[in-house]
Amino acid sequence: MTMLRLVQMALGSLRRHVGRSLLTILGVVIGVASVVVMVAIGKGAEAAVNAKIAGLGTNLVVITPGAAAGAGVSGGAGSMDSLTIDDVRKLTQESVEAPLITPVIQTFSMAVAGKNNWRTSIYGVDVSYFEIRRWNISSGRVLDETDVRNSRKVCLLGATVAQVLFGGDDPVGKTLRLRGVPLEVVGLLETKGQTAEGNDQDDVTLVPYTTVRSRMAGRQFIAQILMSARSESAVPAAMREARAILREAHGLSTRAEDDFTVRDQGQIAAAAKGASEVMTTLLLAVASVSLVVGGIGIMNIMLVSVTERTREIGIRRALGARRRDVLLQFLVEAVVLSGVGGILGAGLGMAVTALVGRLTGWATVVTADSVVVALAFSFGVGVFFGWAPARRAAALDPIEALRSS
Amino acid sequence: MSVPVVALVDVGRRFEVGGAVVNALAGVDLVISPGEMVAILGTSGSGKSTLLNVLGCLDRPSSGEYRLDGEDVATLDDDALAGLRNARLGFVFQSFNLLPRTSALDNVALPLFYGRHRPGSDPLVQARIALERVGLGDRLHHHPNQLSGGQQQRVAIARALVTEPSLLLADEPTGNLDSHTTVEVMVLLQSLHAEGKTIILVTHERDVAMYCQRAITLADGRIVRDDSVSQRSAEVDLVRLDAERLA
Numbered sequence: 001m002t003m004l005r006l007v008q009m010a011l012g013s014l015r016r017h018v019g020r021s022l023l024t025i026l027g028v029v030i031g032v033a034s035v036v037v038m039v040a041i042g043k044g045a046e047a048a049v050n051a052k053i054a055g056l057g058t059n060l061v062v063i064t065p066g067a068a069a070g071a072g073v074s075g076g077a078g079s080m081d082s083l084t085i086d087d088v089r090k091l092t093q094e095s096v097e098a099p100l101i102t103p104v105i106q107t108f109s110m111a112v113a114g115k116n117n118w119r120t121s122i123y124g125v126d127v128s129y130f131e132i133r134r135w136n137i138s139s140g141r142v143l144d145e146t147d148v149r150n151s152r153k154v155c156l157l158g159a160t161v162a163q164v165l166f167g168g169d170d171p172v173g174k175t176l177r178l179r180g181v182p183l184e185v186v187g188l189l190e191t192k193g194q195t196a197e198g199n200d201q202d203d204v205t206l207v208p209y210t211t212v213r214s215r216m217a218g219r220q221f222i223a224q225i226l227m228s229a230r231s232e233s234a235v236p237a238a239m240r241e242a243r244a245i246l247r248e249a250h251g252l253s254t255r256a257e258d259d260f261t262v263r264d265q266g267q268i269a270a271a272a273k274g275a276s277e278v279m280t281t282l283l284l285a286v287a288s289v290s291l292v293v294g295g296i297g298i299m300n301i302m303l304v305s306v307t308e309r310t311r312e313i314g315i316r317r318a319l320g321a322r323r324r325d326v327l328l329q330f331l332v333e334a335v336v337l338s339g340v341g342g343i344l345g346a347g348l349g350m351a352v353t354a355l356v357g358r359l360t361g362w363a364t365v366v367t368a369d370s371v372v373v374a375l376a377f378s379f380g381v382g383v384f385f386g387w388a389p390a391r392r393a394a395a396l397d398p399i400e401a402l403r404s405s
Numbered sequence: 406m407s408v409p410v411v412a413l414v415d416v417g418r419r420f421e422v423g424g425a426v427v428n429a430l431a432g433v434d435l436v437i438s439p440g441e442m443v444a445i446l447g448t449s450g451s452g453k454s455t456l457l458n459v460l461g462c463l464d465r466p467s468s469g470e471y472r473l474d475g476e477d478v479a480t481l482d483d484d485a486l487a488g489l490r491n492a493r494l495g496f497v498f499q500s501f502n503l504l505p506r507t508s509a510l511d512n513v514a515l516p517l518f519y520g521r522h523r524p525g526s527d528p529l530v531q532a533r534i535a536l537e538r539v540g541l542g543d544r545l546h547h548h549p550n551q552l553s554g555g556q557q558q559r560v561a562i563a564r565a566l567v568t569e570p571s572l573l574l575a576d577e578p579t580g581n582l583d584s585h586t587t588v589e590v591m592v593l594l595q596s597l598h599a600e601g602k603t604i605i606l607v608t609h610e611r612d613v614a615m616y617c618q619r620a621i622t623l624a625d626g627r628i629v630r631d632d633s634v635s636q637r638s639a640e641v642d643l644v645r646l647d648a649e650r651l652a
Contacts (some may be wrong), residue, residue: 001518001519005518012507012511016506311502312504312505314502315502315503315504316515316519317463317487317490318461318463318490318496318502319490319491319496319515319516319519319564320487320488320490320491320492320516320519320520320568321487321519322483322484322487322488322519323483323484323487324484325487325519398463399458399463399464402463402498402502
């Protein structure tokens with residue numbers, strides 16, 4: 001009996017029990033669909049992280065205060081105010097490898113414009129911030145040397161803040177108040193979207209750092225010093241250099257640990273990727289469980305089917321089917337069941353992925369390998385769980401089988 | 406003289422049931438030549454079914470020798486027996502044993518798909534020819550539940566014929582049929598016999614045995630009688646039955 005004929009026969013016998021077959025494969029359908037969806041969401045998150053990191057610029061070096069416990073995990077920004085404006089000046093004067101440097105002085109305040117108010121992050125930055133972060137403006141202008149030198153009362157708004165305070169209007173030329181200080185809006189930043197962690201990067205107000213220091217009361221600290229190395233290959237040198245300069249500035253003895261952390265994008269990327277990979281693996285594990293449960297459902301029904309069709313098996317044996325013909329028949333039936341389940345599941349998974357993408361706005365990527373792996377796995381499930389029932393069918397004694405009612 | 410289709414020499418078949426030994430067949434000698442139409446008679450428990458299973462290569466004798474078309478069956482393994490059933494034997498059962506929810510055509514073609522030496526011929530074409538031969542050319546795509554008992558048994562006979570076997574084994578082929586349909590099926594079997602088929606028919610009805618040429622009676626696992634029968638024409642009986650029905 002040819003494989004084609006076996007598959008035709010299996011399809012025929014499954015068609016005779018359409019309702020039951022569909023219920024049987026439901027487990028596999030859901031299993032495969034969830035694998036496809038989970039991987040698509042995981043891969044989407046990973047792709048989003050990668051895109052964000054690329055958008056940050058590969059030359060970026062980030063210095064944060066406080067000692068780090070490990071790669072990418074700081075002791076909490078502001079838990080130690082170990083970075084000072086003098087550090088920034090010293091880095092600016094002495095660094096050869098990183099020509100662009102800006103402090104990011106962070107404070108929080110209620111921003112008020114007319115009747116609207118909004119609690120937002122305020123970053124005090126230098127003129128090079130825009131180039132280092134590769135952040136363009138959609139209207140107005142960026143900060144210039146005069147703004148910084150004269151501590152001018154100007155600011156740029158992120159898209160979120162502008163939307164909340166000024167609705168759809170162009171905020172350029174308008175005025176808002178931060179901690180009682182009136183600031184003129186000179187520019188509107190381009191939309192950046194969320195970070196990989198889900199923080200809204202557009203919920204930000206940029207002010208000259210000198211203005212934050214000299215005109216604003218309240219708690220403020222240097223959350224970050226951002227530097228841009230001369231080139232991507234200069235990043236390690238720039239990191240070493242910055243570390244040496246800061247250790248000297250902080251008067252650390254050779255044995256003392258750093259009271260700051262210098263990181264590049266590679267480490268940040270690794271941390272973010274690690275997190276999203278763990279997530280993908282966990283989701284995949286959960287999805288695999290449902291595939292296995294689906295396989296058990298198939299085994300269950302195949303065992304019932306063998307019992308019900310004992311007489312059929314007897315007839316086939318009398319007509320010349322060998323044991324292996326019967327084994328193959330039931331095995332192929334189980335594989336066709338789970339295979340059809342796998343194909344339907346892959347389709348359902350892609351549909352659900354598209355729906356999730358549309359409803360939540362998450363980036364989702366259906367990869368060919370996730371579909372192929374899920375399909376291969378569902379065929380494997382059919383072979384694995386179809387084996388025992390098929391063996392039972394093949395082992396039946398033809399005389400006994402013919403006698404059964 | 407040609408090779409006998411069936412040659413049994415002192416065939417025994419023992420079963421152990423709960424420690425007790427049952428001799429279902431206790432030394433059967435039997436030779437059936439090509440073209441014979443033989444009835445095997447016996448009450449239940451006489452060993453009829455066991456003999457049929459042995460003849461049909463579904464079971465192997467515990468002792469003695471069985472040659473089918475001159476081939477010693479005792480030496481063959483399970484797969485070889487399956488091949489023999491497929492190529493040399495055609496089964497007709499009391500309860501028809503057609504696959505449910507499967508068309509007559511597919512039922513008849515089934516043995517051809519298990520065959521291993523028929524290249525170049527389309528099983529469905531052969532199945533159609535076999536169905537036409539039993540007068541069911543217009544029922545090819547009917548399922549068993551859409552056919553009468555007599556029609557179902559004709560499908561089963563077509564399935565038994567489709568591989569052109571040397572021996573047709575019929576186990577109470579008319580046991581589930583009314584008297585009129587019984588005669589109809591016997592007409593068919595007699596016409597196959599007339600074409601040269603070798604037929605063994607197991608029955609407990611003397612009336613049915615009358616349509617054969619030879620009647621073997623089994624009791625306690627032994628052949629107790631082996632009579633030649635003056636074969637009744639089923640066709641004549643059918644004409645008579647139809648006439649009675651009209652009257």
